[in-house]
Every structure is written in structure tokens, then in C-alpha cells.
Amino acid sequence: MSVSSVNNKRIAKNTLFLYFRQILVMAVSLYTVRVVLEVLGEEDYGIYNVVGGFVALFNILSGALSVAIGRFITYEMGQPDATTSRLRRIFSSSLLIQIAMGLVISLLIGTFGVWFVAHKMVIPSDRLGVTFYVLGFSVLSFFINLLSVPYNALIIAHEQMKAFAYISIIEVVLKLLVAYLLLISPVDKLWLYALSMVLVALIVRFTYVLYCKRHFAECRFLWGFDRRLLSRMFAFSGWAFLGNGAIVLKDQGSNVLLNLFGGPAVNAARGIAMQVNAAVYSFVMNFMQASNPQITKNYASGNLEAMYSLIIRCSKFSFFIMLMILLPLCAGVDYVLRLWLVDVPAHTVNFVVLTLLYSLVECFLNPLITGMLAQGNIKSFEIGLASLYTVNFMASYVCLKLGMPVETVFVLNIVFKALVLVVLLIHSKLKFAFPVARFCKECLSFSLAVFLLSALFIYILPGKEYGGLVCFGVRTFAIMAFIGVAVILIGMTREERDYVVRILKERLSRAQ
Numbered sequence: 001m002s003v004s005s006v007n008n009k010r011i012a013k014n015t016l017f018l019y020f021r022q023i024l025v026m027a028v029s030l031y032t033v034r035v036v037l038e039v040l041g042e043e044d045y046g047i048y049n050v051v052g053g054f055v056a057l058f059n060i061l062s063g064a065l066s067v068a069i070g071r072f073i074t075y076e077m078g079q080p081d082a083t084t085s086r087l088r089r090i091f092s093s094s095l096l097i098q099i100a101m102g103l104v105i106s107l108l109i110g111t112f113g114v115w116f117v118a119h120k121m122v123i124p125s126d127r128l129g130v131t132f133y134v135l136g137f138s139v140l141s142f143f144i145n146l147l148s149v150p151y152n153a154l155i156i157a158h159e160q161m162k163a164f165a166y167i168s169i170i171e172v173v174l175k176l177l178v179a180y181l182l183l184i185s186p187v188d189k190l191w192l193y194a195l196s197m198v199l200v201a202l203i204v205r206f207t208y209v210l211y212c213k214r215h216f217a218e219c220r221f222l223w224g225f226d227r228r229l230l231s232r233m234f235a236f237s238g239w240a241f242l243g244n245g246a247i248v249l250k251d252q253g254s255n256v257l258l259n260l261f262g263g264p265a266v267n268a269a270r271g272i273a274m275q276v277n278a279a280v281y282s283f284v285m286n287f288m289q290a291s292n293p294q295i296t297k298n299y300a301s302g303n304l305e306a307m308y309s310l311i312i313r314c315s316k317f318s319f320f321i322m323l324m325i326l327l328p329l330c331a332g333v334d335y336v337l338r339l340w341l342v343d344v345p346a347h348t349v350n351f352v353v354l355t356l357l358y359s360l361v362e363c364f365l366n367p368l369i370t371g372m373l374a375q376g377n378i379k380s381f382e383i384g385l386a387s388l389y390t391v392n393f394m395a396s397y398v399c400l401k402l403g404m405p406v407e408t409v410f411v412l413n414i415v416f417k418a419l420v421l422v423v424l425l426i427h428s429k430l431k432f433a434f435p436v437a438r439f440c441k442e443c444l445s446f447s448l449a450v451f452l453l454s455a456l457f458i459y460i461l462p463g464k465e466y467g468g469l470v471c472f473g474v475r476t477f478a479i480m481a482f483i484g485v486a487v488i489l490i491g492m493t494r495e496e497r498d499y500v501v502r503i504l505k506e507r508l509s510r511a512q
Contacts, residue, residue, distance in 0.1 A: 028172040034341055035179040036193060037272070042345050044190040046264030047127060049271035050255055051117065051134045068236045069094040069149055071373045072229075074157040074293050078300030087218035093229050094150040095221060102143040109139050121256070122263050130191050137194035141201045148205040151212045154219060159293050163215075167207050174200045236376060243382040246389030250416075253393050254409050261400045265345060272341070273351035280325050281359045284318045285366075292370045299374040299432070307371060308435055313496070314367040316443040320487050322363050323451060326356045327483065328476040331458050335472050347406060354410035360451075361417045364443070368424050371432060381427040385420060392416040442493060450483065450491045457482045 037045050072090050113135060117123065123131050155163050178196040185192055212219040258266045291314045298307040329336060330353050337344045337352070372381055392412055399408045428434035458479055488497065 028175055032175050032179045035182060037268070037341060039182045039189050040193065042268045043124065043264050044127065045271060046259075046266070046268035047123060047131055048134055048190060048194065049274075050121065050259045050264065050267040051131060051138055068233045068240060069097075070153040070156065071236070071296065071376075072233060073150075073153045074296040075300045075374065075376075077157050077293075078297030084217050088220055088222055089229060091150050091154065091218050092220075092222040093233065094153070095147070097230075097233070098146045098149055102146045105146075106139055106143060109135070113139075120260075122259055124264075127190070130188055133191050134194040137198045140198045144198070144201045144205050148208055151205075151208050151219070154212050154216050155208070156289060157293055158216060159290070160215065163208070163211050167204065167211065170207055171200065171204050174203060236378070239379045239382040240373075242386035243378075243389075246386040246393075250389040250393045250396075250413070254396055254413070257397055257400055258406055258409065262347075262406050266347060266406055269345045269347040269351050272337075272345065272348050273355045276329075276352050277355040277359055280329065280356060281322065281362075283325060284322045284359070284363055287318055287321060288314060288366050288370075291367065295367060295370045296374040299371065304432065307374075307432075308438070311367040311371050311434070312439055312443050315364050315439070316447055316491070318363040318366070319360065319443075319447045320450065320483075320491060322356075322360050323447075323454065324480055324483050324487075326360055327454055327458060328479045330356060331461075331475060331479060332472045339469075350407045351410060354407060354414065358410065358414050358417055361414060361421065364421055364447075365417070365424060368421075368428055368434070371434065372424065372428060375432045377431055381424070381431070384423045384427070388416055388420055388423065446491045446493075450486045453486050453490070454479070454483045 040048070069090075073087065073094070076087055076090060114132065117131060117135055118128065178193070178200065181196060182189055182193060255267060255270060258270055291310060295307055295310050295314070298304070298310065333349055333352055337348060341348075372378060395412050395416075396409045399412065400406070425434070425436050425439065429436050461475060461478060
């Protein structure tokens, strides 16, 4: 069996593990979000989201190092002469960096963060006291997640995605317990929810640590600094800081802008949209997470042609996976939100649709970004990325200041995300000779053709005026079936269709 076939089967197996995890997590999340929104109310739910988003702003300082950690571990494993001792040095240095970064960020939030929440955010005066507790608990969750980065990077680099599937069972059980506690507890619900999420994060991360220590020999902490390694990691992360910082500024900064110009109710609508998007986009991220280590390892081993093919296929099929879920959901978004939440906050429908469209564009970017990070020379790309996202944030502020609707923020995000794709393709061509023309032909053109035909089919499909679960189910099945046929006939190359047919024949022959 060829190396390519083995890698494809490993990607498929890991994707299945991640899908099992995601279906489990999503099923519980749909229930718990409804309970949390009902128990907390729009105001408290919005406060929790905007304070958590403010803490996430400090990913500007940590996100770049997290990217560097994942890249260096995976790249080292792709080297023909990779050794446990070198991997152990990378892991140990990464953990020390995250501990130091976590302490610095906690100090910054404890000073500047408290002042900003007290004097700048739109928080009802009677909820300001508990808001400070939420801020403190959010910092603890942030610190715990920082320490988990090296461990999760090891799991991904080793392509042991079953760990995520198994440990997610613990996570969903804990979240169900949190939902139950909110229903029966007499204490302040917002305070209890924030504290409970810290405890959930702590237990889940401790489980990941135990798994890594048991299965990976390099997961052993060594005291001391490898100055040469740290120099390389900081040089890499220094430029990644620009791009990551601008992304966090655009995403979480926009959430703060929505609070300043719309209040907590608008943050609640955005929080729900983010939950829906996270559930849908996670199906794409699971596929990408299973594929990304192979992209990095192919570059590290010098197999560029395999890397190009994997980036193109991953981008295209990520788009198709997202489209298969997005279009049926958008076609019945009013019905789905009423069924799920009963009382739907204002702006939620528009926010959900626009956020999903943003993620649809993002499907093209993530495999290319993995390739860019793998080759390591990211200076010019990160400068371009930071410039675009900074202008995006400033444009959002200007539009809201001029009195434009809050949906404008999401529209601008989509426009600038498309511009980021253009910049990324240019730099990929320059840095690792990526075949842009081939990408446009085999990925972009096929994907857009399937999207336009599917959108036209939804427009002419009858039944929009009817409600009810049966009608929604029939329309959803019809839309997904049409997209599936369009993907097979239009979205795939002949080689891809032949590969799918061959796999299906193998599965059928084994079943007989």
C-alpha cells in the first residue's frame, strides 16, 4: 500500500473520531445553551459573553506562541531524523513559555481589565459586582487553556484524535451537570455558571495531561532553557504576533464594539450566533485538524507535491462539508432558532447567517495557512494580515459610529476575509511555490459553481411558506441531496470521483 493511501486512511480514521466527538459535544451544547440562556436571561448571558470576549483579547500575547508550539512540534515529528530528546526539549520549553505568558496576562487583566470593565463597558450597575467575579473566573479558564496548548499539540502531531473523542465524553457529562446545577441552585446564576466553567476546564485539561504522560515519551518536563530553540520560537512567534493580534482585535474587539453601541442584548445575539457557528464549523475543523499534521509533515520531509494536493483537496472538501450544513440551516434558520430557543433575541437570525457565510469563506484559508506556517518564513504575510484585519476593525468602528446597523460589522468581516484569501495566495506562491492557478481551477471554480447552483435550487424550492418539523425535514433532505449530487458531478475531478467509487466498492465487498 502506498504512503499516500496510508496517510489518506489515517486522515479518514481521525476525522471519524473527531466527528464522533463533535456530534456528542454539539448535541449536549444545543441543550445546555438553551438552558443557560433561559436561566441567565439575555442580559446576564450577554455579560458573560462580552467579559469572556474581553479576556480573549489577550490572546494577542499568547496566540502567536501557541501557533509556534504546534508548528515546531509537528515539524520536528516530520523530520526524517526526529528524536525523542529534541521533542522533549521543545515540549518543555513550550510549557515554560506558556506559564510565564499566563502570569503576565493575569497581571495585565488584574489591572487594566478591571478598570476597563468598571469604566468603559456597558454593564448594569446592579450586576457590576458579579461581573468582576466573571472576569476573574474567565482569567482562570484562560490560564488553564494556555497550559493545555503543548499537550494538545502533542496529540495532534501524533494524530491520536481518538483521545479528543474519548475525553469529550467526560466534558459533556460535566456540562450537563452544570446545566442541572443552574436549574436547582439558589445562588446567583451568573456567578455559578462562570465558576462551573472554570472547574470543567480544569478537569478536562487535567485528563489531557494524564493521557499525554501515559502515551507520549516526550511528555516529560525538563528544567532549563534551550536558548537556540527559544530564539527560533520567539522569532517565529514575533511575526505571528502581528497576525494573531489583529485577528483577536477584529473578533473580540468587534464584540466589545457591539457592546458599546448595542448593549448586552446585542452581545447575547452574537453569543448565540457564535455557538451555532462553532457547532457547524467544527465539522470542518475536525476534517482540517485530521489533515493539518500531514500538510506540515509533508513539507518537513520535502514532499511538496503531496503537500500541494492535500491543501487543495482539504480546502475544497472543507467548503463542501460546510456548505452541506450551512445552506439547509440558513434556509430554515427562523424555524430552527424558535424551536431551539423559543424566545429569540433581536438580530440573532441575521448574525447567524452572516457568521456562517464568513466561516464558509474561511474554509479556503486554513489549509493554506497551515502550509504557510510549515515553511516558517511568515514575516511579510503576517504584516499583510495584520494590516487588513486592523483596517477591518477600524472600518467597523467608523460604520457603527455613523449609525449603521450592527449587522454591518459582520458584512465587513466577510469582505475582508475574502481579501485575506487573496493576500494568502500571493504569499503562498512566493514562499513555497504553491500552484495558485491550479488552486483556482480545481478548488475555487468548482466550489463556487456548486454554491451558486445550490443557492438557486433553494430559491426555487417550494415550501418556504409552510412551517413545522416535517416540512423542515423534507426541505433539508432535498437541499442536502441536491448539494451531494452537485458535489459529485461538478465539484470533484475525475480522479476524485474514481477514488470515491473505489473506496465504496471496497467497503461493499467487505460487507458481503
